[in-house]
């Protein structure tokens with residue numbers, strides 16, 4: 305296979321990547337001098353956090369797994385200078401280990417900027433964020449790929465200690481990430497979801513009745529609702545979510561009554577101070 309024959313949505317293996325691009329075989333950014341290309345790999349299986357999308361812009365975190373990142377470091381430099389150096393940049397996304405989905409050729413659309421993120425050693429550090437766009441979107445990723453990853457991550461997040469969960473929340477953005485798929489979906493912070501369920505202790509935060517049933521995993525079945533909807537710019541934060549029984553959840557959506565909203569606002573504030 306040749307680079308020019310790649311079509312958006314093609315799934316490659318790690319060794320395909322090496323054969324097509326003549327690049328290194330590990331890392332999130334892989335440079336190849338012989339094909340004058342830089343591969344950007346957004347691997348959703350690796351972290352409890354995700355590269356952030358805002359509509360059609362990917363905010364990609366640069367190279368360097370621990371400590372502060374430098375814009376002069378290896379491929380950070382290549383990417384930073386990519387509008388002048390003539391290197392072609394290609395994006396791949398991974399939703400299942402070993403499956404690299406080709407998303408297309410991308411372009412740096414704005415100046416890289418710095419942001420705080422936690423590193424592999426759990427320390428807060430400064431990273432460089434590169435705003436990237438796919439040049440011609442022919443095929444969006446599939447909703448089921450995203451849902452798949454969310455489910456895997458949920459199981460991991462459930463196993464976090466309360467302390468770690470709260471730390472992760474403190475270090476995450478309070479703005480929900482959203483991206484274009486076959487339909488646009490909001491990626492809720494699963495730490496916030498898990499927090500709300502723990503806070504509710506098995507009881508609906510509106511009617512205060514026990515959850516109607518246990519899930520297959522023996523968890524009380526409650527649905528986490530955003531008091532101010534994400535689609536109305538509601539925050540993805542622990543003070544804007546409530547764990548509800550399905551009846552109350554439907555009621556909130558069907559009636560959208562101010563009286564219930566204020567009740568929930570009071571309730572989640574009260575519970576935080578318990």
Ligand SMILES: [Zn+2]
Pocket residue numbers: 508509510511512513548549550551552553
């Ligand atoms: Zn209820």
Ligand SMILES: [Zn+2]
Pocket residue numbers: 528529530553556557
């Ligand atoms: Zn809801």
